[in-house]
Amino acid sequence: MSSPLTAGLMPSDWPVLAAPARWHRIDFISDLHLQASEAATFAAFQTYLGSTQADALFILGDLFEVWVGDDVASVLPGRPPGFEAQCQHFLAAASERIPLFFLHGNRDFLLGNAFAAASGMTLLPDPTVLVFDAQRWLLSHGDALCLGDTDYQQFRAQVRTPAWQSAFLAKPLAERQIIARSLRAQSEYRKTSGAVYADVDTPAALHWLDAAQANTLIHGHTHHPADHLLNPGGINPLRRLVLSDWDAAATPPRLEVLRLRHGATPERCKLF
Numbered sequence: 001m002s003s004p005l006t007a008g009l010m011p012s013d014w015p016v017l018a019a020p021a022r023w024h025r026i027d028f029i030s031d032l033h034l035q036a037s038e039a040a041t042f043a044a045f046q047t048y049l050g051s052t053q054a055d056a057l058f059i060l061g062d063l064f065e066v067w068v069g070d071d072v073a074s075v076l077p078g079r080p081p082g083f084e085a086q087c088q089h090f091l092a093a094a095s096e097r098i099p100l101f102f103l104h105g106n107r108d109f110l111l112g113n114a115f116a117a118a119s120g121m122t123l124l125p126d127p128t129v130l131v132f133d134a135q136r137w138l139l140s141h142g143d144a145l146c147l148g149d150t151d152y153q154q155f156r157a158q159v160r161t162p163a164w165q166s167a168f169l170a171k172p173l174a175e176r177q178i179i180a181r182s183l184r185a186q187s188e189y190r191k192t193s194g195a196v197y198a199d200v201d202t203p204a205a206l207h208w209l210d211a212a213q214a215n216t217l218i219h220g221h222t223h224h225p226a227d228h229l230l231n232p233g234g235i236n237p238l239r240r241l242v243l244s245d246w247d248a249a250a251t252p253p254r255l256e257v258l259r260l261r262h263g264a265t266p267e268r269c270k271l272f
Helices: 039-051 083-095 113-119 150-159 162-169 173-192 202-212
Strands: 016-018 025-029 056-059 100-103 121-124 128-132 135-139 216-219 226-229 239-242 256-261 267-270
Touching: 039 083, 083 100, 083 113, 113 121, 135 202, 150 162, 162 173, 202 216
Parallel strands: 016 128, 025 056, 056 100, 100 121, 135 216, 216 239
Antiparallel strands: 025 256, 128 135, 226 239, 256 267
């Protein structure tokens, strides 16, 4: 298996985003898996976007359940805006109030520059280093570090190539949507089959943190929110903070942000 660093950019290429001094509160979310059939989660996201007092919002992947190309957000003459176009509208409105940053997930890795620009979002490579409150935070979706899932890692390596993406996006929209439904059906079957999903590989996470000169990795993807200490007994604690997925229909609802504040430890905030 290739080195975990080869799953994305090399450390020397990892971008470093320095938070402006005016930022005092930063929110992180991931794995909302927005889709037209999940109206309650979409409504909760709209409410959050309209009310958050964060100075910046980082979306660490899988904002959408599936994304087959930016043309899905196109508004056709004589037709009302579709779900993706509605999302674009609300994101654009929120971006007028606060900066929005987006990092691709395994479901929406085809979200491109056109949709990001129209939504007012800044695209970030995976991983990205954030400098805030005199600390370096490593941001990732997390899927590239789940090295135990070899089948997925092979699939990921294939679909992240420019050649594969160009060929896929050249297909008619209807054909892409059929392919996406098939892949989603396979994913749902795997969930119900009792398959065990690989978690983030600890040595790989430590390798990334060392390369980034960071103490904390923030990621989503696994849907298992937790605070993991990666080096028990170490002089400098190294952690990975796992974001929650969103599901307004769950009992209780899963609607959570991870919040960083100046001079405070990270906090998990339940919404609504």
